[in-house]
Amino acid sequence: MADITRIYLIEDDRTILHFVEETLRQRPQWKLVGHSETFAHAQVMAPLSLADVFLVDLGLPDGRGEDMLRALSVSKPDAELLVFTVFGDESRLIAALQMGATGYVLKGCSGQELIDAVEQIREGGAPISPLLARMLLKQFRAGGQGAALGGGAAGNGWPELSDRETDVLKLVAQGYVNKEIAQRLGIGxxxxxxxxxxxxxxxAVHTRVAVVKVAQERGLI
Structure with a gap:
């Protein structure tokens, strides 16, 4: 992970702002480069930032966080979108993932848990609060993979993987993290x-576990 991580917070609750600021003191190399309290402000200012990670609340006073995620996934495709919200229901989680979120953390977590989530997401992971992860896993085991994780059983018409994507996929399946994969393949x-x-x-998945399972089902690894 890069030494400097730039974070932009989209959140109307000042208590959460102070929590994030306090948490970031544990990582001096991480910087809060912007903050928006409303959808309207974030819509203009967030795309102009150089943030690596956007922390996005779903309950904005003048708009839906899911719509903000969709906009940021288009305007900032190289940034990570980490939902930070009180909404712990399955429908909001799935909608956020479908709109481009690469992680979902519930408010009330500790500062260290938030730090861990940012670190995971910067290393190519998809952090999800344990309660929600168990919810997805339960659906996954019950055969609800398509609805919960965005996967599908049908293999027809799916895009082909490049040779390099296949190489990365095989190493992910073996449990290697991004830094180890980079070293093995000689890439960044x-x-x-x-x-x-x-x-x-x-x-059409959102987690490393799901990407491996779907790839196995399709005979890709």
Whole structure:
């Protein structure tokens, strides 16, 4: 992960702003480069920032956080979108993932848990609060993979993977993290992260576990 991580917070609750500011003191190399309290302000200012990670609340006073995620996924395709919200229901989680979120953390977590989520997301992971992860896993085991994770059983018409994407996929399946994959393939961690994001899109999933399972079902690994 890069030494400097730039974070932009989209949140109307000043208590959460102070919590994030206090948390960032534990990581001096991380910088809060912007803050928006409304959808309207974020719509203008967030795309202009150089943030690596956007922390997005879903309950904005003048708009839906899901719509903000969709806009940022288009205007800032290289940034990570981490939902930070009180909404712990499955429908909001799935909608956020479908709109481009690469992580989902519930408010009330500790500062260290938020730090861990940012670190994971910067390394190509998809952090999800344990309660929600268990919810998805339960659906996954019950055969609800398509609804919960965006996967599909049908293999017809799916995009083909490049040779490099296949190489990355095989190493992900073996449990290697992004830095280790980068070392083994002789490429940068950021490039590995890009390949993993492309795998998520092509296989229509949102987690490393799901990308491996769908790839196995399709005979890709």
């Amino acid at each position: 961690p950021a490039t590995v992260s890009t390949h993993i994001k492309n795998l998520y899109k092509k296989l």
